[in-house]
Amino acid sequence: MPANPLGVALRNRRAGQHTLVWARPDLRAPENFTLTSPAFDHGAPIPEKHRGRLFGANISPALDWTHPPAGTVELVLIVQDPDVPVGKPATHALALGIDPSLNGIPENALADPSPTTGIRHGKGALGRRGWAGPMPIRSHGPHAYVFQLFALGRASGLPAGFALDDVIAALAGHALGRARLDGTYEIR
Numbered sequence: 001m002p003a004n005p006l007g008v009a010l011r012n013r014r015a016g017q018h019t020l021v022w023a024r025p026d027l028r029a030p031e032n033f034t035l036t037s038p039a040f041d042h043g044a045p046i047p048e049k050h051r052g053r054l055f056g057a058n059i060s061p062a063l064d065w066t067h068p069p070a071g072t073v074e075l076v077l078i079v080q081d082p083d084v085p086v087g088k089p090a091t092h093a094l095a096l097g098i099d100p101s102l103n104g105i106p107e108n109a110l111a112d113p114s115p116t117t118g119i120r121h122g123k124g125a126l127g128r129r130g131w132a133g134p135m136p137i138r139s140h141g142p143h144a145y146v147f148q149l150f151a152l153g154r155a156s157g158l159p160a161g162f163a164l165d166d167v168i169a170a171l172a173g174h175a176l177g178r179a180r181l182d183g184t185y186e187i188r
Contacts, residue, residue: 001188007139013085020089021078021164022148022180026172033066035149035179039107046145046183052135060093060110060131061183064103068151069177072100076150076167077110079124083136083143091164092132092145094122096156122162134185142186151177 021027039061040046049057068075075098080089093110097118109116112130121129136143156162156170 001138004137004139007137007141010085010137011139011141014083015085015087015089017082017144017146019087020080020082020146020148021168021171022146022178024168027150027168027175027178029150029175029178030069031179032177033068033149033151033179035063035065035147035181037061037063037147037181037183040183043182044184046134046185050133051185052133056133058131058133059108060133062107062109063105063147063149063181065149065179066103068100071153072151072176073155074098074152075100075102076152076156076171078148078150078164078167079131080146080148081134081136081143082146083141085137085140089146091124092134093130094124094162094164094167095119096122096152096158096162096167096170100151120158120160120162122158122164122167124164136185136187138187140187142184145183145185147181147183149179149181150175 079093110131
C-alpha cells in the first residue's frame, strides 16, 4: 500500500511526552508499584485485536499491577497517545473507581459499560466513553500508548460526565503513587 501523504507530511509533528498527564508537576508521585499487561511488554507493539473501532475489534488489553501504596482508596487509569500531530495527547481511556484490592483487570474491562464492578468512564477520544484503541494516521510512524495508573488517597467523587480536566483536579495533591506501561502501534 502506498504511503499516506498526510501521515508523511505530519511525521515530525507530535504533541510530545511532555504533554502527558504523567509529566505534570502537580501530579508527580512515587513510582511505587508496577503496571504490566499479558498482551504486550513495556515498549512493545500492542496486538491488532486492541486496535480502534474503525478497523479492529477495539478490545482493551488485560492489565495487571502490583500492590498499590498503603492508603490507596481508588485507582485511576488514563491512557494517552502523545504522538498525535496536535498540541495535546489523545485520551484513549479515562477510568476511575478501580478497586485497589484488585491486582488487575481482565481483557475488555474498559468497555463502556465496564463488566468490572466499580469502573466508571469519563469522556475520552472524540467524546466517547470507554476504550478507544489505537488508530494512528497511516504512514505517520509509530505512536506510543501510555497507560498511566494513579493510586488516589481519597475517593474521586466525580459525577457522571467527568472529563480529563476533572480527573486531573481530583488527582492533584492526592496521588499516593503511580505506575506506567507503554505500548506502541503503527499503521504503515
